[in-house]
Amino acid sequence: MLVTTTNTIQGRDLDYKGLVTGEAILGANLFKDIFAGIRDIVGGRSGAYEEELAKARKIAVEEMCQQAQAMGANAVIGVDLDYETVGQNGSMLMVSATGTAVIVR
Numbered sequence: 001m002l003v004t005t006t007n008t009i010q011g012r013d014l015d016y017k018g019l020v021t022g023e024a025i026l027g028a029n030l031f032k033d034i035f036a037g038i039r040d041i042v043g044g045r046s047g048a049y050e051e052e053l054a055k056a057r058k059i060a061v062e063e064m065c066q067q068a069q070a071m072g073a074n075a076v077i078g079v080d081l082d083y084e085t086v087g088q089n090g091s092m093l094m095v096s097a098t099g100t101a102v103i104v105r
Helices: 030-040 047-070
Strands: 016-025 075-086 092-104
Touching: 016 047, 016 075, 030 047, 047 075
Parallel strands: none
Antiparallel strands: 016 092, 075 092
16 A cells, blocks of 8 residues: 555546544553653653654554555555644553545556
8 A cells, every 4th residue: 555645646646535544542651651751861762652653653554554445545645644642641642644545546
């Protein structure tokens, strides 16, 4: 399945099928929070949070593509990824992927 942030695919005709979305909400555990807190103090990147972010993004995009495929599409265009923290004290990460399912001809 072709997935792109652009609204067109150069040189190709598109048959629009509709809006598709995918969401993933993942929580960080206590140990990741502790190590991220240490990173906040001493500086540097939080590998644990980056892994969770990548996992959530992958889930959201895969879910969006599954919806597109169920509609008979072979591509998703105009993809937008949004990131939010949710839950008590922002303890969970939500990633949503939204796009337009199309058949590329």
